[in-house]
Amino acid sequence: MDVPPTPPPPVVFQCASCLLIVADSLSWVRATPELRTFTLAAAPAGTILVSDDLSTSHDGHDLGSTYASFACASCNTPLGRIYRTTPRHLDDLRDYLTFDAGALKNYQVGADEAARDPLPEDADLEILKPEPGAIAQRLAIMETVIMAMHDEIETLKAAMHASSIDDKEDTLGVQHTVNHRKRQ
Numbered sequence: 001m002d003v004p005p006t007p008p009p010p011v012v013f014q015c016a017s018c019l020l021i022v023a024d025s026l027s028w029v030r031a032t033p034e035l036r037t038f039t040l041a042a043a044p045a046g047t048i049l050v051s052d053d054l055s056t057s058h059d060g061h062d063l064g065s066t067y068a069s070f071a072c073a074s075c076n077t078p079l080g081r082i083y084r085t086t087p088r089h090l091d092d093l094r095d096y097l098t099f100d101a102g103a104l105k106n107y108q109v110g111a112d113e114a115a116r117d118p119l120p121e122d123a124d125l126e127i128l129k130p131e132p133g134a135i136a137q138r139l140a141i142m143e144t145v146i147m148a149m150h151d152e153i154e155t156l157k158a159a160m161h162a163s164s165i166d167d168k169e170d171t172l173g174v175q176h177t178v179n180h181r182k183r184q
């Protein structure tokens, strides 16, 4: 009996702010860890709103490219960019949906399917081996998510450091005011 290989379940991406499902990895193009982005060829109708304005990137990995921003159709949180012109190394992002990994949550559909549906005893063991392409895709998603989380942690650390300096200045400011009043 021939058992057709089970395709790996797609990774589903949600808006991190309102949890609207905005896309899945079935239309996967690539991850670009340098930009902290995933690029997908398509999203379900009505999940994103694309800006009419074109912007130009003036620094970073996408320097010199022009793009239209897009946002979550439900909560209007910016989710990513559609590149219209790109440097050569980003050519395969052009006209696709490039999502900011930090603006998304992701989860894998059907991760427990294997546990629910035990394999028939005579199943060809080949189907237990995920395709190399699927593994590479998941590693690319994980790498990009981890790098986006690292950026977020660094931003939070910088903000905490800045606010602790502010607190010290505030205390000195209050002290100064009190002294000033005493002198009057």
Ligand SMILES: [Zn+2]
Binding pocket: 015, 016, 017, 018, 019, 020, 072, 073, 074, 075, 076, 077
């Ligand atoms: Zn949203």
